[in-house]
Amino acid sequence: MGIPGLIHxxxxxxxxxxxxxxxxxxxxxxxxxxxxxxxxxxxxQVQAGRGGRNPELRTLFYRLLKILALPIHPLFVYDGKNKPPFKRGKAVSSRSYGSAPIIRLSKILVDLFKFPRHEAPGEAEAECARLQRAGVVDAVMTNDVDALMFGSTFTVMGFSKESGSSTGAATHVTCYRMNTAGDPSSVKLDRAGMILFAMLSGGDYLPSGVPKCGSKLAGEIAKAGFGADLLEILESDGAELDARLSDWRERLQYELEENESGYFQTKHKVVRIPDTFPDRTILSYYANPVVSSTSEIRALQHNLSNAWDKDIDVVELRRFAADAFEWNYRSGARKVTRLLSEPLLSYRLRLGRQASAFPANFPTLSNSNTPMLQKIYKSRSSYSTDGLTEFQLDMIPVDIVGLDILADEPNPPLPSQESTVSGDEEEELEDNVVSVPQSPVKKRVVKRYDPYASEKVWVFETLATIGLPEVVKNWEREQAEKSAPKKTATRKTGPRKKGPIDPNMKRGSILKYGTLTKERTEISRHKSAQLLEAAVSAKATAVPSLSSSPAAID
Structure with a gap:
């Protein structure tokens, strides 16, 4: 479902x-x-998936892994039977709804991830908005603005790759909030304005809209307040309703032709509001969609109180992947372990299970004596997370997931003599390729993924603080010691007090063995006497000459 132009x-x-x-x-x-x-x-959206068996379901599997890795409590909402009977001019069959293979398999997959799901009475977008307004959830995730039109006050859309990011994975969403003036996520139209916009420019239930009324003009009309007036009129009854609707149409038509109030950038004399506008049935689909009642909302809230944060049955999830995606044999088990290990680690750290990062009473399959999750090696912040601090830890994937890979049958050899690696293994190893210099002899070297070996992973600081408080405290202590200023020796002024060379020797004891004197110049005693006599003679002759000659003074 969608309303063209409303996003702008x-x-x-x-x-x-x-x-x-x-x-x-x-x-x-x-x-x-x-x-x-x-x-x-x-x-x-996942229908765009290609390659392998059930590519659209596999794409959903990867999305659920992203949700598992983050502190999110999702509630997956499915369309119900009481949807409007047509959509964009085509009839919608309520009988066949829910029987499509992708819908049936998606419900099984959501259940295996232990995420709750809910079937709406009518359209999922309207039910999501109802749940958000009732406080059952904090936000609605969709890719249609319809959730906003149905009344959601906090909607996240466009979950996709951010431009400029080095990763090709979906990382960012666009947030829209209602009634938050000045906020960068604030929506410029109220709900009534959005409903009128859909009626004027066209939507799922009325594709054509009002002739010659494009999305730009529809937005100007909605911002002028005609939508709020329309919804208020619809609460009237009988003849009063018809009369008030007629007055509303006349006022709108007058403003379009004369632009007396300055609502529009120019006059729109060619736009004619039909006498049958708005279609009340279509308007009711937008303004009063079929959603859960108050008592049903309360029942759902009660059921959700213990619906989140349950242990995932990785064995059943692995069986589903083998059947749905043909991830068979040990290569398939290794792939499931590789994909699950990091999200499952973050999930369990959030739950505070620092003592055991794998299911309770499950043996460590690696038989490794190397302790994991005991040390933070370094920290980072990346563009893809908007600068959130992450810590690098080590883990052993097979011990985190707890899946006995050796219980599966080994991969059968392929007919080709050049390689005994299956297609699944090749896909699995794409991220572990080590390039070597090209030469006629050397070829690309592929490092096989080893789920039994320790590997470094990144987890968010907040999750590590919850699950590994002592490890984080040790890291913070180490960083504080490294950043503390080093103490420098203060230099004393004045002459240094010299002490004895030997601490047991008293001051002056060395004088018993000799006396230190200052070195003299190598001038003989006779020469010194001659120099002294010459100096005295010169002084005696110089004084009388100065006193007896007045000219010398002048």
């Missing part, structure tokens, strides 16, 4: 990394942010 009328919103949105909410409220996800939009 409501403003640019605030672009922020999903990581920062989730982490800052956790720091501020001490709980993960709760997000109602319109999964119908996700299921439409």
């Amino acid at each position: 009328a409501i403003g640019a919103g605030e672009r922020i990394s999903l990581s920062r949105l989730a982490i800052t909410h956790l720091e501020r409220t001490a709980r993960p942010i709760r997000i109602a996800v319109d999964i119908s939009i996700w299921l439409f």
